[in-house]
Amino acid sequence: MMGMTITEKILAAHAGMDRVEPGQLINVKVDLVLGNDITAPVAIREFDRIGVETVWDRERVVLVPDHFVPNKDIMSAEQAKQLREFARKHRLTNYFEVGRMGVEHCLLPEQGLVGPGDLVIGADSHTCTYGGLGAFSTGVGSTDLAAAMALGETWLKVPESIKFVFNGELPRWVGGKDLILYIIGQIGVDGALYMAMEFTGPAIEALNIDGRMTMANMAIEAGAKNGIVPPDEVTRAYVENRAKRPYTFYQSDPDANYARVIEIDVSKLEPQIAFPHLPENTRPVSEATDVAIDQVVIGSCTNGRLSDLQLAAEVLKGHRVSDNLRLLVIPGTQEIYLQAMKEGLVEQFINAGAAVSTPTCGPCLGGHMGILARGERALATTNRNFVGRMGHPESEVYLCNPAVAAASAVLGRIAAPWEVE
Amino acid sequence: MALQGKAWKFGADVDTDAIIPARYLNTSDPAELAKHCMEDADPEFPNKMQPGDIIVADKNFGCGSSREHAPIAIKAAGVSCVIAKSYARIFYRNAFNIGLPIFECAEAAEAIEEGDEVAVDAARGIVKNLTKNETYQATPVPEFMQQIIDAGGLIDYVAKRLRPTDQA
Ligand code: SF4
Numbered sequence: 001m002m003g004m005t006i007t008e009k010i011l012a013a014h015a016g017m018d019r020v021e022p023g024q025l026i027n028v029k030v031d032l033v034l035g036n037d038i039t040a041p042v043a044i045r046e047f048d049r050i051g052v053e054t055v056w057d058r059e060r061v062v063l064v065p066d067h068f069v070p071n072k073d074i075m076s077a078e079q080a081k082q083l084r085e086f087a088r089k090h091r092l093t094n095y096f097e098v099g100r101m102g103v104e105h106c107l108l109p110e111q112g113l114v115g116p117g118d119l120v121i122g123a124d125s126h127t128c129t130y131g132g133l134g135a136f137s138t139g140v141g142s143t144d145l146a147a148a149m150a151l152g153e154t155w156l157k158v159p160e161s162i163k164f165v166f167n168g169e170l171p172r173w174v175g176g177k178d179l180i181l182y183i184i185g186q187i188g189v190d191g192a193l194y195m196a197m198e199f200t201g202p203a204i205e206a207l208n209i210d211g212r213m214t215m216a217n218m219a220i221e222a223g224a225k226n227g228i229v230p231p232d233e234v235t236r237a238y239v240e241n242r243a244k245r246p247y248t249f250y251q252s253d254p255d256a257n258y259a260r261v262i263e264i265d266v267s268k269l270e271p272q273i274a275f276p277h278l279p280e281n282t283r284p285v286s287e288a289t290d291v292a293i294d295q296v297v298i299g300s301c302t303n304g305r306l307s308d309l310q311l312a313a314e315v316l317k318g319h320r321v322s323d324n325l326r327l328l329v330i331p332g333t334q335e336i337y338l339q340a341m342k343e344g345l346v347e348q349f350i351n352a353g354a355a356v357s358t359p360t361c362g363p364c365l366g367g368h369m370g371i372l373a374r375g376e377r378a379l380a381t382t383n384r385n386f387v388g389r390m391g392h393p394e395s396e397v398y399l400c401n402p403a404v405a406a407a408s409a410v411l412g413r414i415a416a417p418w419e420v421e
Numbered sequence: 422m423a424l425q426g427k428a429w430k431f432g433a434d435v436d437t438d439a440i441i442p443a444r445y446l447n448t449s450d451p452a453e454l455a456k457h458c459m460e461d462a463d464p465e466f467p468n469k470m471q472p473g474d475i476i477v478a479d480k481n482f483g484c485g486s487s488r489e490h491a492p493i494a495i496k497a498a499g500v501s502c503v504i505a506k507s508y509a510r511i512f513y514r515n516a517f518n519i520g521l522p523i524f525e526c527a528e529a530a531e532a533i534e535e536g537d538e539v540a541v542d543a544a545r546g547i548v549k550n551l552t553k554n555e556t557y558q559a560t561p562v563p564e565f566m567q568q569i570i571d572a573g574g575l576i577d578y579v580a581k582r583l584r585p586t587d588q589a
Binding site: 042045049052072127141220387 | 438442449460461462464480481484485486487488518565579584
């Protein structure tokens, strides 16, 4: 009998089956469900229609207001209030209030709420981030979230898998963001539609956990159902003292079946820039250095983690932000923010002329805290550069890694990190 | 329900930010969302479309965020259904869950031109182009999705499962 991929093994285990095949529809038990201040209000409305007393497990329904908080206006305040009231009514143990919260996909792994081998669904498309820990996690809509809040189960179609093998040594300034942008550039924004993306190879083993989560985070940008990195000692070191529940390391069998295997040599790769208005419009940074920029954003569930801030600070060292642009730095969680303060990073950002904000999604989705005017251009460490994503429909967003973002903030245009060394 | 109306054509990779920009997501009121349906793809769309009209798009319709506000905005605007070459997976699932009929049909997406009068036989997945007098066959709906539709949407499906004796 043919072996199974890591994704298939996790799905089979949660379906109570010995094996599953791509295309099969299965009913699975979920370990955790997640909603935010945009998606949970709709889920709560639907949940109340089901007519059950309470949620399936008050410790495993996680609500994180992060998109429009601290409340940006009266209407978003009403939405955040709905989460708060629902959390109180059902005595949820994992509701994260402003002051204790963070961008949801930075927060959950950090708090040890997700671990290797878990099956997690969230009403947010970037729920796929936890694949960086060797979990199966995927985004769903609010109605699916409502059903799972009641049942602790959901229905899934077993995806086919694409295996990416990253060979060679990562050049300096090239990280997880560049690897994922590069492959989206190769396969396109629907290149992995309905599929699992499995990231393997020596270059992945060399990535820290933050870089792995960055990669899994953007699997959805290729249309994938999930992205996943096989867990190893790097994973273990991260989850060991955090995990609030037992975890399981699954590995793909050597004879597992893949729809495609794609090999990439990373040793000559440059940092990647995604041009407007799709993440697939990628170019090496050296072919993008004539683009003038009005705003740089460092943050989000893609690149708002501590090592991202450390990298940006390293590049900024001894420099000031260009007079012609605004640099916004948004730590992903309170813990990251605090650590960045202890390490002197926040002071360094402020001395360089940057604005540093409390954790929020904010500008990433054009919500608040850095909206673009007509004709303005932003370079961001976020994950989407769709039309109007960060503000006016006639503004533009370019995507990059934190080192490129910092170098560009210094030079006022898209720039490679080695230009400011 | 009769699915019939004028076709409005859109390109490939129409994302959920184009369908309903995040700047309007401080509410989930369907009527409010409807006012901004497809706004960043075509600012005039909410004004010029008529109830019953049909969105016809290329591949990967609804890519991007998981916001259910996207199919809700389309449905609340009065669009009777969407026909596309393919859909992003979360949008596909959301559309069924909230009861927006959607059809996967590459042939129809190619052949239908803006302004054509189109009718869809939902049960059989047959798309009729009344202007051009052509018919196209959509990909059949997976059986599991059909069960959700038959139950009246996901919430009713779950409610029935959890309260099997409650026939109300
Ligand atoms: S940081 Fe951006 S992509 Fe991530 S959850 Fe928030 S809005 Fe979504």
